[in-house]
Amino acid sequence: MSIDGDEIIQxxxxxxxxxxxxxxxxxxxxxxxxxxxxxxxxIFRSVHSIKGASGFLGYSRLEGVAHAGExxxxxxxxxxxxxxxxxxxxxxxxxxxxxxxxxxxxxNGVEGDGDxxxxxxxxxxxxxxxxxxxxxxxxxxxxxxxxxxxxAPTPAPERATTENRDHAVGESTVRVDVGLLDKLxxxxxELVLARNQILQVGVGKDAAFLGAAQRLNxxxxxxxxxxxxxxxxxxxxxWNKFPxxxxxLAVACGKDVRLELDGSETELDRTILEAIKDxxxxxxxxxxxxxxxxxxxxTSRGKSAAxxxxxxxxxxxxxxxxxxxxxxxxxxxxxxxxxxxERGVVTAERATQMSDREVVNLVFAPGFSTAExxxxxxxxxxxxxxxxxxxxxxxxxxxxxxxxxHSTTLKIKIPLTLAIIPALIVHLGAERxxxxxxxxxxxVRFENDxxxxxxxxxxxxxxxxxxxNLLPLVHLRDVLGDDxxxxxxxxxxxxxxxxxxxxxGLVVDGVSDTEEIVVKPLGPELKGINAFAGATIxxxxxxxxxxxxxxxxxxxxxxxxxxxxxxxxxxKGTSFDANHDAAGALLLxxxxxxxxxxxxxxxxxxxxxxxxxSIERAGPKRVVQYRGDILPLITLDEVLGAxxxxxxxxxxxxxVVFSDGGKRVGxxxxxxxxxxxxxxxxxxxxxxxxxxxxxxxxxxxxELLDVQAALRVHEAAFS
Amino acid sequence: MSxxxxxxxxxxxxxxxxxDVVNVxxxxxxxxxxxxxxxxxxxxxxxxxxxxxxxxxxTRCRLKLSPAPRDALPMNVVIRAxxxxxxLLVDEIGDVIEVDVDSMESxxxxxxxxxxxxxxxxxxxxxQLLLELDTDRIVGDRARRAA
Numbered sequence: 001m002s003i004d005g006d007e008i009i010q011x012x013x014x015x016x017x018x019x020x021x022x023x024x025x026x027x028x029x030x031x032x033x034x035x036x037x038x039x040x041x042x043i044f045r046s047v048h049s050i051k052g053a054s055g056f057l058g059y060s061r062l063e064g065v066a067h068a069g070e071x072x073x074x075x076x077x078x079x080x081x082x083x084x085x086x087x088x089x090x091x092x093x094x095x096x097x098x099x100x101x102x103x104x105x106x107x108n109g110v111e112g113d114g115d116x117x118x119x120x121x122x123x124x125x126x127x128x129x130x131x132x133x134x135x136x137x138x139x140x141x142x143x144x145x146x147x148x149x150x151x152a153p154t155p156a157p158e159r160a161t162t163e164n165r166d167h168a169v170g171e172s173t174v175r176v177d178v179g180l181l182d183k184l185x186x187x188x189x190e191l192v193l194a195r196n197q198i199l200q201v202g203v204g205k206d207a208a209f210l211g212a213a214q215r216l217n218x219x220x221x222x223x224x225x226x227x228x229x230x231x232x233x234x235x236x237x238x239w240n241k242f243p244x245x246x247x248x249l250a251v252a253c254g255k256d257v258r259l260e261l262d263g264s265e266t267e268l269d270r271t272i273l274e275a276i277k278d279x280x281x282x283x284x285x286x287x288x289x290x291x292x293x294x295x296x297x298x299t300s301r302g303k304s305a306a307x308x309x310x311x312x313x314x315x316x317x318x319x320x321x322x323x324x325x326x327x328x329x330x331x332x333x334x335x336x337x338x339x340x341x342e343r344g345v346v347t348a349e350r351a352t353q354m355s356d357r358e359v360v361n362l363v364f365a366p367g368f369s370t371a372e373x374x375x376x377x378x379x380x381x382x383x384x385x386x387x388x389x390x391x392x393x394x395x396x397x398x399x400x401x402x403x404x405x406h407s408t409t410l411k412i413k414i415p416l417t418l419a420i421i422p423a424l425i426v427h428l429g430a431e432r433x434x435x436x437x438x439x440x441x442x443x444v445r446f447e448n449d450x451x452x453x454x455x456x457x458x459x460x461x462x463x464x465x466x467x468x469n470l471l472p473l474v475h476l477r478d479v480l481g482d483d484x485x486x487x488x489x490x491x492x493x494x495x496x497x498x499x500x501x502x503x504x505g506l507v508v509d510g511v512s513d514t515e516e517i518v519v520k521p522l523g524p525e526l527k528g529i530n531a532f533a534g535a536t537i538x539x540x541x542x543x544x545x546x547x548x549x550x551x552x553x554x555x556x557x558x559x560x561x562x563x564x565x566x567x568x569x570x571x572k573g574t575s576f577d578a579n580h581d582a583a584g585a586l587l588l589x590x591x592x593x594x595x596x597x598x599x600x601x602x603x604x605x606x607x608x609x610x611x612x613x614s615i616e617r618a619g620p621k622r623v624v625q626y627r628g629d630i631l632p633l634i635t636l637d638e639v640l641g642a643x644x645x646x647x648x649x650x651x652x653x654x655x656v657v658f659s660d661g662g663k664r665v666g667x668x669x670x671x672x673x674x675x676x677x678x679x680x681x682x683x684x685x686x687x688x689x690x691x692x693x694x695x696x697x698x699x700x701x702x703e704l705l706d707v708q709a710a711l712r713v714h715e716a717a718f719s
Numbered sequence: 720m721s722x723x724x725x726x727x728x729x730x731x732x733x734x735x736x737x738x739d740v741v742n743v744x745x746x747x748x749x750x751x752x753x754x755x756x757x758x759x760x761x762x763x764x765x766x767x768x769x770x771x772x773x774x775x776x777x778t779r780c781r782l783k784l785s786p787a788p789r790d791a792l793p794m795n796v797v798i799r800a801x802x803x804x805x806x807l808l809v810d811e812i813g814d815v816i817e818v819d820v821d822s823m824e825s826x827x828x829x830x831x832x833x834x835x836x837x838x839x840x841x842x843x844x845x846x847q848l849l850l851e852l853d854t855d856r857i858v859g860d861r862a863r864r865a866a
Contacts, residue, residue: 190770431754480756523803524859525774529757535765535772543753543765543772555757 012053013106014175016098019046023095024244027088031247034083044073050098061111062101068123069094075127087126089251092244093119178270181230188220188227189518192420193537195220196515200539224420224516231271235313235322236264238277242284246309249288256295256306257288263313268320272414275394276322279387283324283410284309286384291328291408301405303327319396319438325409331402333359343368360402364388397550423517423546425538426495427510428476429485432544434517434536435495439549441503443511444494451492458675464494464505468606468657470675471496473505474556479531499553515539519546531555586704587656588697590670591636598697599705601675605659608666612651624655624666631657635668639690639710640703658711665711674698722820726842726851728813729796732784735847736809737816742798742854746812749792750775763808766795773797775806776858783833798854805858816849818842823851 026043030036051066069091075081097116104112195216202213239261250257268276292298292307299305312323333356341348345365354362362368366385384400391398396414415421415438423434444466446454455473456463462473473494494505517536526532530551538544585601608626615622615633622633633655655666676697692706726737727746752764752775761780766773775795779787787793793808823840830838837856842849 193770483754520772523772523774523805525762525776525803525805526755526758529755531757532755535753537767537770537772541767542751543767545753545755545765 009057009105012057013102016050016053016102019050020095020099020102021240022046024092025240027092027095028243028247030083031085031088037077040073040077044070044077047073047094059101059105059111061114061116062098062105064120065094065097065101065116068120071127072123081126085251090119090122090126092248094123176230181227184227185231188224189420191220192224192516192518196517196539197541228269228420231269232267233270233273234265234267235273235320236261238273238280239264239311239313242281242311245281245284246288249285253289254294255288255292257292258306258308260308260310262310266313266315266320268414272320272394275390276396276412276414279390279412280322280324282383282387284311287324287326287328287408291326293329297329319413319415322412322414323409324412325407327407330404330406330408331360331363331400332404333402336360336362340365340368357401361400363400364398392550420516420518422514423536424495424514425512425544426476426493426506426508427512428480428508429482431483432512432538432542433476433480433508434515434544434546435497435506435549436533436546437514439497439499441496441498444496444505445511446492448490448492454492465607466496466505468608471503471505473507475507477507477509479552479556497549499550502553504553517544517546586676586697588673588676588702589636589654589656590673591640591703592670596673596697596700596702597636597640597669597705598676598695598702599656599707603658603707604656605664606657607672608655608657610653610655612653615653626657626664626666629664631655631664631666633666633668634710636670636705639667639705641688641690658707667710723817724820725815725817726849727796728816728849729794729807729809730811730813731782731809732779732787734784734850735813736850736852737813737818737842738796738798738807738852738854740815742800744797744799744804747795747797750795750806766806768797768804768806771804773804773806774858775808778807778809778857781857782837783831798858800854800858803859807857816844818844818849826850 023043023046026039026046030039030043033039047066047070051063051070054060054062054066072081072087072091076083076087081087097114097119100114101111104110104114198213198216202210205213242261243259246257246259287309288307292309293301293303295305298307307326307328309324309326312321312325314321336359337351337354340346340359340362341351345362345368346354351359364384364387368385388398391412391414394414396412398410398412400408400410402408422437424437424440426433426435444464454464456465462475463470464473465471493508493511495508495511496503496505498504515538517538519534520536521534522529522532531548532551533546533548535543535545586598587601587604589597589599591597610624610626615624617623618630618632623630624633625631654669654672656669656672657664657666690706690709692704694701694703696702725740727740727743728735728737730736747768750766750768752766754764755762755774761777763775763777766775779785787810791810793810794812795806796809796812797804797806819842823842825840826835826838828835837853839851839853842851
């Protein structure tokens with residue numbers, strides 16, 4: 001009797017596997033709520049049915065193990081035996097034992113030689129009424145006299161309904177072989193390509209052809225959507241194993257962990273799900289093992305004895321977001337800094353320059369591990385470089401934030417689907433490239449004669465001002481070269497994209513339509529060219545490469561530039577320590593004829609221009625109408641004292657807008673000269689009101705504006 | 720009775736090469752190629768093979784032979800290797816030739832290492848030497864790493 005041919009056994013294996021997964025969850029839920037009679041009864045029925053089927057099919061070992069578990073369960077169900085953590089552990093061992101036996105049947109057709117006599121013996125002892133032997137966890141020796149209360153994970157409310165839904169499933173679903181679904185998906189992909197070709201060919205043809213092509217278009221789109229849905233599975237299917245994982249791990253570590261799952265119904269493509277299963281498990285295990293402190297440590301820190309581990313999943317911005325947060329010990333940036341330098345991950349100099357937020361993300365660097373001891377529970381303390389690689393391989397990103405002593409949060413973002421995506425087609429010479437719409441922010445176009453004014457330079461790097469913010473620019477031609485066909489010279493086309501929340505602009509020769517394209521992988525020859533995510537076949541049959549915006553940004557060196565800027569903006573905050581080097585970006589301004597003033601760009605909300613004529617008066621102060629609000633204005637003269645100027649009053653005023661709490665203030669300045677990045681040594685500190693210090697910037701003595709003082713002037717004037 | 724096998728043959732810079740037909744998916748004429756920026760110089764581009772995107776390898780470049788004349792339109796020998804499909808650009812296609820497996824000789828030491836790495840051996844035909852290429856080494860990951 002061959003296993004493959006025998007359908008009854010196959011059915012038995014598949015259905016039992018599902019029952020076992022359900023039992024994992026049920027036991028853990030039961031531990032949290034031991035009085036749930038309905039659940040106990042349901043668990044008993046499940047084990048009973050496996051026992052019955054095993055007996056019928058002649059699997060005596062399986063029957064034996066299930067029977068032992070069933071006997072204990074019947075006592076629990078009848079109220080004769082209270083459920084203790086130790087008993088639950090043994091019952092879960094029954095589930096594992098059954099799983100092992102089923103695995104052996106599936107692989108070899110027979111139950112195998114596994115010896116379950118010890119487990120059965122323990123269960124018999126429990127049944128006989130003796131207190132179950134409390135198993136000490138394999139490693140650590142505990143001085144506490146009683147075993148600690150183990151994990152009591154409480155499932156989020158919606159999971160209960162998910163379980164019920166699974167049981168009620170029955171007739172409205174069918175089982176389909178995954179291979180068949182993949183084949184369908186491929187065919188639909190080919191159909192999309194053919195449809196694209198037909199649409200292209202159809203341009204200019206007669207009405208009958210166009211009508212049919214349109215119908216084909218509609219049908220293909222719907223078919224595509226339908227097939228893509230079949231590939232989607234809720235993240236709960238991976239997630240649902242976690243209650244058991246967390247419970248077992250918490251017991252073994254002697255910790256108390258509460259697990260919250262939010263968004264289990266969030267759907268993902270199955271290949272993505274497969275790819276993130278292991279990284280997620282690793283992160284969860286890490287949080288329990290290294291993140292959440294022991295109950296003693298927690299209470300001594302004024303926290304609740306039970307740690308909270310929460311997983312959230314939701315769709316946002318075309319991506320699936322998964323957030324894993326724990327309220328454990330957090331990550332100490334200083335420890336990471338020291339370890340990173342020690343491991344040679346960064347130089348000591350670089351380490352001091354990095355913000356805490358950047359430092360904490362160093363845990364993803366290869367060759368990094370901060371666990372004091374290597375535990376065989378989650379392997380080396382942090383295998384985060386592998387986690388990050390796996391997530392990035394599917395086009396996702398991961399970021400870590402932490403409050404030392406309080407919490408750690410991991411945010412993962414992954415694209416919804418890999419196979420068919422909308423993309424913008426751009427031109428470079430006669431070549432075409434596709435930019436996935438999910439990375440696209442906006443398109444900017446200006447005439448060639450504006451090129452000089454719109455595109456500016458900072459030490460050789462090209463930037464452009466976009467609504468008050470600076471956008472780094474990269475010429476696609478500079479990174480990819482071209483086919484020798486020169487650019488048309490009539491307009492400048494900038495495609496604003498974002499790589500991981502960092503926007504930058506791509507200067508291309510031309511922009512075409514947005515199209516739905518089928519992503520085809522590049523193959524082993526081209527592995528490692530990080531600028532491309534794949535290739536596609538255009539409507540005319542030619543091949544076009546798909547840009548991987550993140551990889552492209554790295555290659556173009558844009559990411560590090562933007563990173564510095566973002567760092568300066570995000571992490572320096574509003575305090576500007578005049579005694580230290582004035583690092584971060586500084587806005588350089590003219591004051592009067594020959595004076596120069598600098599202020600931290602991080603504090604600047606916007607740079608605006610107003611017509612002198614639009615300035616109005618509100619009492620003693622000057623104001624201007626701005627974005628539906630009234631913006632009070634102060635001048636550098638008011639803050640720093642008047643400065644001789646021979647420059648005639650301009651019609652257009654440069655105003656630097658600050659946001660102070662919810663209020664906005666505009667500082668009228670002279671010419672905006674430049675933006676500088678280099679660390680500037682502060683020569684002398686605050687000689688007069690409004691000035692934090694002086695420094696030499698670009699060869700000129702420059703006063704560093706005390707922005708807080710400036711804002712105080714404003715307040716004083718208004719009060 | 721000695722074993723024979725069939726080789727799909729082609730010409731490259733005056734030399735005669737062959738690949739076991741078992742590994743050859745098809746042979747087609749010159750196809751338009753899309754350039755792949757940032758790729759190594761021996762990757763000429765990508766071609767559309769009935770909906771499948773296939774890398775076209777400039778075999779002359781990969782074997783470190785002299786480059787083809789600029790207006791040449793190379794033919795494509797599409798081979799299966801390393802779990803994927805790739806196309807070798809060649810000057811001209813030859814016939815399918817049956818050879819005696821035992822008559823293969825190893826490539827002399829005087830041949831450059833780059834070439835010896837990708838050649839399985841030499842067959843002495845009437846008036847011609849036939850060089851058999853190893854498909855697993857001429858394309859795919861190993862070729863990329865060896866470059």
